[in-house]
Amino acid sequence: MPKVLVSDPIDQVGIDILSQVATVDVKTTLSPEELIQVLPEYDAIMIRSGTKLTKDAIEAGKNLKIIGRAGVGVDNVDVPTATRMGIVVVNSPEGNTIAAAEHTLAMMMSLSRFIPAANASLKGGKWDRKSFTGVEVYKKTLGILGLGKIGSHVATVAKSLGMRILAYDPFLTTERAEKLGVHLVELEILLREADYITLHLPKTKDTAHLINAERIGIMKDGVRIINCARGGIIDEVAVAEAIKSGKIAGIALDVFENEPLEADSGLRELGANVILTPHLGASTEEAQTNVAVDVAEQIRDVLLGLPARSAVNIPGLRPDVWQKLKPYLQLAEMLGNLVGQLAGGRVDNLDVKLQGEIANSESQPIVVAALKGLLSPALRERVNFVNASIEAKERGIRVTETRDPSVEDYSGSIHLTAHGSQGQQSVTGALLGKSEIRITSINEFPINVAPTHYMLLTLHRDMPGIIGRIGTLLGNFNVNIASMQVGRRMVRGEAVMVLSIDDPLPSGLLDEIVHIQGVTDAFVVKL
Numbered sequence: 001m002p003k004v005l006v007s008d009p010i011d012q013v014g015i016d017i018l019s020q021v022a023t024v025d026v027k028t029t030l031s032p033e034e035l036i037q038v039l040p041e042y043d044a045i046m047i048r049s050g051t052k053l054t055k056d057a058i059e060a061g062k063n064l065k066i067i068g069r070a071g072v073g074v075d076n077v078d079v080p081t082a083t084r085m086g087i088v089v090v091n092s093p094e095g096n097t098i099a100a101a102e103h104t105l106a107m108m109m110s111l112s113r114f115i116p117a118a119n120a121s122l123k124g125g126k127w128d129r130k131s132f133t134g135v136e137v138y139k140k141t142l143g144i145l146g147l148g149k150i151g152s153h154v155a156t157v158a159k160s161l162g163m164r165i166l167a168y169d170p171f172l173t174t175e176r177a178e179k180l181g182v183h184l185v186e187l188e189i190l191l192r193e194a195d196y197i198t199l200h201l202p203k204t205k206d207t208a209h210l211i212n213a214e215r216i217g218i219m220k221d222g223v224r225i226i227n228c229a230r231g232g233i234i235d236e237v238a239v240a241e242a243i244k245s246g247k248i249a250g251i252a253l254d255v256f257e258n259e260p261l262e263a264d265s266g267l268r269e270l271g272a273n274v275i276l277t278p279h280l281g282a283s284t285e286e287a288q289t290n291v292a293v294d295v296a297e298q299i300r301d302v303l304l305g306l307p308a309r310s311a312v313n314i315p316g317l318r319p320d321v322w323q324k325l326k327p328y329l330q331l332a333e334m335l336g337n338l339v340g341q342l343a344g345g346r347v348d349n350l351d352v353k354l355q356g357e358i359a360n361s362e363s364q365p366i367v368v369a370a371l372k373g374l375l376s377p378a379l380r381e382r383v384n385f386v387n388a389s390i391e392a393k394e395r396g397i398r399v400t401e402t403r404d405p406s407v408e409d410y411s412g413s414i415h416l417t418a419h420g421s422q423g424q425q426s427v428t429g430a431l432l433g434k435s436e437i438r439i440t441s442i443n444e445f446p447i448n449v450a451p452t453h454y455m456l457l458t459l460h461r462d463m464p465g466i467i468g469r470i471g472t473l474l475g476n477f478n479v480n481i482a483s484m485q486v487g488r489r490m491v492r493g494e495a496v497m498v499l500s501i502d503d504p505l506p507s508g509l510l511d512e513i514v515h516i517q518g519v520t521d522a523f524v525v526k527l
């Protein structure tokens with residue numbers, strides 16, 4: 001029998017499912033060192049947010065076939081290491097949507113009526129009614145940052161409470177928002193107009209400290225803020241200051257930059273208008289049953305040799321098809337991610353062109369992989385090989401597919417064009433040998449670059465001095481350049497430069513690069 005380790009508290013129903021096909025050990029108090037010691041024994045591990053599956057832990061799991069995250073976020077799993085080792089990582093993208101939305105609404109009401117503090121006061125022996133005069137949410141404006149699954153449910157319920165709803169989500173179409181009865185607006189408008197602001201977006205490089213001192217400054221005096229998404233989207237120091245100054249009337253946090261929240265965190269010292277819960281968004285009986293069933297069934301299936309339905313890193317294809325298509329799926333996903341980041345906002349159309357030898361292959365998995373990559377800057381681990389097409393459809397992204405077997409530059413290549421709110425961007429990629437991925441054009445400028453973690457791309461005029469100026473700027477900010485390539489169609493015409501850089505770009509530097517004379521645009525891409 002295969003062996004499964006359950007290292008966080010999981011609903012019994014999940015353990016019962018696993019026990020149909022495996023010996024299940026429930027060990028929920030392992031230290032990181034103990035985890036590394038026991039992992040080689042196991043074929044699968046099932047976790048919640050408590051267990052950290054680092055590179056070292058995953059590499060220790062020599063027999064692991066699958067990692068199951070009973071929940072959505074896989075921030076606690078080193079997914080690239082798992083992928084490299086051929087370990088499937090699965091999650092439950094929707095099992096706790098309602099739970100997290102209802103926790104958000106409970107937080108909004110508790111903030112408005114001081115319920116936690118009034119309860120503590122009464123239990124402490126007082127009968128104090130004066131200190132707890134609240135406010136109504138009726139006819140107030142709720143600003144939702146991130147109108148995905150949870151944000152949409154919050155919007156639907158809040159509308160029925162008589163609230164006016166504004167949302168900011170640069171990846172969503174106006175039609176989708178209108179269907180929900182929500183006004184899609186720019187971030188600044190939402191910050192200026194909202195009485196309540198609630199966050200429902202993933203933590204990414206763009207959303208880290210999205211709520212900072214500067215943006216709090218734009219908000220209404222007396223705004224109330226709720227974060228049941230991810231710690232670190234809010235700058236905790238800045239909100240604590242704004243609570244003390246009275247700029248923010250209340251804040252409710254379920255998630256924190258460091259979890260568990262430090263015992264001496266300043267947040268714990270704040271008054272009745274600050275409500276803190278220990279990451280309870282998903283903690284309902286129903287959600288825990290949903291995610292346990294969802295993930296345990298997938299672990300069972302994979303242990304039985306069947307595909308997983310909600311894999312974050314590997315699609316549910318027959319093993320022989322997967323082996324054949326794997327390098328092209330990785331190529332398509334990387335290109336989707338790249339073109340999505342270049343598009344930099346809402347994408348309305350994605351053209352997928354299969355060229356050369358893959359023009360005759362089964363195209364559907366390649367298109368899905370491209371969509372997964374395209375949506376991953378916005379949806380992160382919520383998008384997988386199973387839901388990518390549905391997510392794209394719900395977001396109003398139209399996909400067109402063409403094939404051209406006559407293209408012979410490489411044995412097989414994929415060309416993607418994204419048309420969106422900020423214009424059109426295109427990328428091409430191919431395989432070198434059997435599996436080495438190369439980016440072979442950007443906006444039709446020919447290049448030949450291996451994708452790396454951090455890249456800086458510029459569109460500029462091909463004239464002396466520009467590349468030097470960019471290099472000097474990067475040097476001044478201690479950003480190390482690993483490689484550089486320039487692509488152009490004619491001498492002294494338009495050109496593209498791709499720099500692989502070892503470090504993320506310090507904030508503000510991209511702006512300086514865009515302002516160099518002759519540079520028309522610049523992008524930082526994280527792959």
Ligand SMILES: NC(=O)c1ccc[n+]([C@@H]2O[C@H](COP(=O)([O-])OP(=O)(O)OC[C@H]3O[C@@H](n4cnc5c(N)ncnc54)[C@H](O)[C@@H]3O)[C@@H](O)[C@H]2O)c1
Nearest residue numbers: 100146147148149150169171200201202229281282378382
């Ligand atoms: N507290 C909890 O226990 C708990 C439980 C479940 C989910 N979550 C978290 O809640 C958040 C939302 O989950 P979901 O299921 O609704 O996800 P989702 O993927 O359905 O929606 C996220 C939305 O955020 C939008 N988005 C991405 N980047 C953005 C940006 N820079 N600005 C504005 N919008 C942006 C996306 O377009 C998407 O519509 C996630 O961070 C998730 O990890 C927390």
Ligand SMILES: O=C(O)CC[C@@H](O)C(=O)O
Nearest residue numbers: 048049071072073096282
């Ligand atoms: O309770 C948990 O496991 C965390 C839930 C939530 O943050 C998730 O990402 O699904």
